[in-house]
Amino acid sequence: MRKKQFKLQTQITIFTIIIAIISIYTTTYFTARWIISSMQQEINMNIMNIAKVIANSPNVVEGMKSGDYYQNPIQPFVQKILEDTNQVEIIVVADMEGFRYAHPNPQRLGEKFVGGDELRVVKTGENYISEATGTMGTAVRAFASIYDEENQQQLGFVMVGTLTQTIAEIKKQRIITAILTSLVGLFFGIIGAIFLANKIKNKLFGLEPDEIAKLYVEKQGMLEAIHEGVIAIDTDEKITLINDSARKLLHISEKDIIGEKITKLLPNTRLPQVLKTGVAEYDREQLLKETVIISNRVPIKSGEKIVGAIATFRDKTMITRLAEEVTGVKQIVQALRANSHEFMNKLHVILGLIEIEEFEEVKRYIIDTNKNQQQIMTLVIGKIKDTTIAGLLLGKISRAKELGIVMDISKESYLEKQKGKITSSVLVTILGNLIENSMEAISLNEKEEKVIKVSLIESKEEITITVKDTGIGIPEKNISCIFERGFSTKALSSGIGLSLIKNTVENLGGDIKVTTELYEGTTFMITLPKEGKI
Template identity: 50%
Template structure:
């Protein structure tokens, strides 16, 4: 029988779904067990506190001493029961077990039933037990009643077992429901991620890629990075075919020569002397702009040489544009998963604080909000890649205290003609990320922190409008923001807006930006679906 080889997309989807399912199942199980004990403990604490309150009431003490001729105890208990939800049974009895108050007035004057009252009568203990009384099986708290130093009776408060089980089931249902919603979202994300990864590798399976690599090894060698290594005397000790081709030199005449004789603009000697690496430095070789990385070669603490790797800047830019879309999707889905885990922690914290009702309200609220967001985006954005990006950006923005608003007129189709979905992800993802950074860096006391997104696709074009209420861009900086490496944010590479401009230009589109310092920024992009250059 022929072995069935699963497709890469299927393998990725199955792996993510299995890991996610196991994680959610374990968390759900732990939360359910915790919820059971939490609900039980909360009920026991509540009924004990109510029993103590009644037992310490002066009116109850006096009435019990006087054998309650006017029925004040029953009247008091009836009023207390009317305002309590979790306490269903309150009984007040004397030392002989004769009831003076009971939810069923017909049982007043009769002896206490259940058999678990002996400890409170004989030893004056305060405790919780389970027994079956006239109203059915219940969890019961017993508290003695004292008057002038001597015990004169006891108070029993309780909740029926069936009511307790109902409370547990409600808590469990809320947890299971939230976990199910999370699992569904995770499965959808896994499918979208696997689909996008498969698309990024042109639909090829691993064995096809392996065969292609073997058959085209010579061609791949020709496009690999150029590599040059020198020794402590700056003489070349290693050079590969790519470097030879870029430098246009003869391999036989290169080895042993000083690097400056072969590559006059090389800075390898300086790197070797300083011991500091240099990354992504631009140089020109034979009218070609290259990006070079240089690193010292060390043997222990001793520098014994240096090595440089370089490649055509045009090729680097093309590869960066292709993979940026995938990175944006991965970061978006990671934010979504992180937000979901945060919500699970909030629910667990509420349950641990015995605030089951608040936990239920929180679960219903986040579920409703998530469903509304998903329904709106899926309805307006039919391209699953962009929809997944927006869902993730919603989660990231929510964590950063920023509100994203998508205009009602938004409409993105699944197929965009000559416009590649990954390029749209690059544009939208980087613009939204830039907007969130601008808002986060704003130290003013603005009340509104929001990003407005409008995307309209027609038969001939796609128009994207993204506006934020961030810190804005100074007028004299507007002509610099699209330069590669320009940034006002600490730790930022300054590549996002440069990639946006490059993507727009490559598709023959138009990009306009307007900004007011301290107010906000708006980017408007129009991409033609016909006549632009294919990516």
């Protein structure tokens, strides 16, 4: 069972939120620690400063000198400070024996100081911060000594304190404030994560990572599969894509040309014009690096915006050659050329005989030639009603004579003009390529017997084509490869002929049988159903 995966937008949102939570949590944690630490320092500094101010106040010094715990100016002075000061809840003034001259609770005046942490200030006169429990509870307390500057004598001490409970409440409030601030930050972080995920999704046209990877693999496969050269550029006229076919057609040896200016590689390219105008150009002939190409150039658009341009192109020579093979034009042209050549040869013979005044020989030659030609014409045209195929066969007969090959058309051959879905161009492709291959095979054989036997028989259901030669035959190792596109044992051959035959026969739902014997010859028998698919 395939594990369910979240969509890219969801993954980005979750991932961004997790990062935001971790970042905000970490920030809040250290911020809270800093707040607590700085707040503690602030309270300590505040109560110490207040303690020092009170200890140095003339009212306190004079009150301590009076020796009266109840009737002195210290208690009103301290009470006023308590009312006007924040974060201070306890102020106690006591003499060296620890008896109180001031206290938040007036009823405790004259009583002994409680806590035990006052001994240090009594003994040493030192100012310090401590934490202890007194009559009002546990508190953080600042001690400052009271001195009589005239007599250079310590009269007592001042303790200013803040209850730990109050400090805890202040800490709690500040931490809550920090958390609430963090939550606000997290909220905006989530909004930002959703916005970012949507932005990325739109940039990727809503595609998921596996879809992007699949498209990339498919793109690479298509680029390598097509024979056309492909080059694409961006808005800066820099190359963003080029396939191997383009490199071969343009003879580009440099490997790393992605990012190069297209005009640097191909100075006379028209891709920049297409990029500027946004107008596509189709089937344009152009010379690029000494190669004539047929090119299609189109702008690449994202919505209405032009984001680049792409060109596909092929070698014009290869296109022309392929068109000739596919349409059968090549076979017809060769047949006409052979007929013309044979006709010229006969004229030359007649002209030579006339010049030497062998008029009877001229007469005999013309009669014999006409008789032979009439026999051939009667056989071919009488049996083959399709004039295109008849012309092809006559041309191939003439071509065979030039090569010293006897081309024998079977007397059983018969072909109507209407052949169902089997067109004349299909038969031209099959017959022309088979006969041409037989001629080439015979020319490689040293046997004296040079014969090609052709049979073209039509029935109600099908057409059977048989071409048998006395050529060199096909090696056993090559039999399985002869119908593959591009395969050929001849140096200058394109290896298209038999591949075209195979594709044509398969498209028509037909069948091919090949029998061969090395140095003895080869027979191709092709059966085409009249109602086959096309």
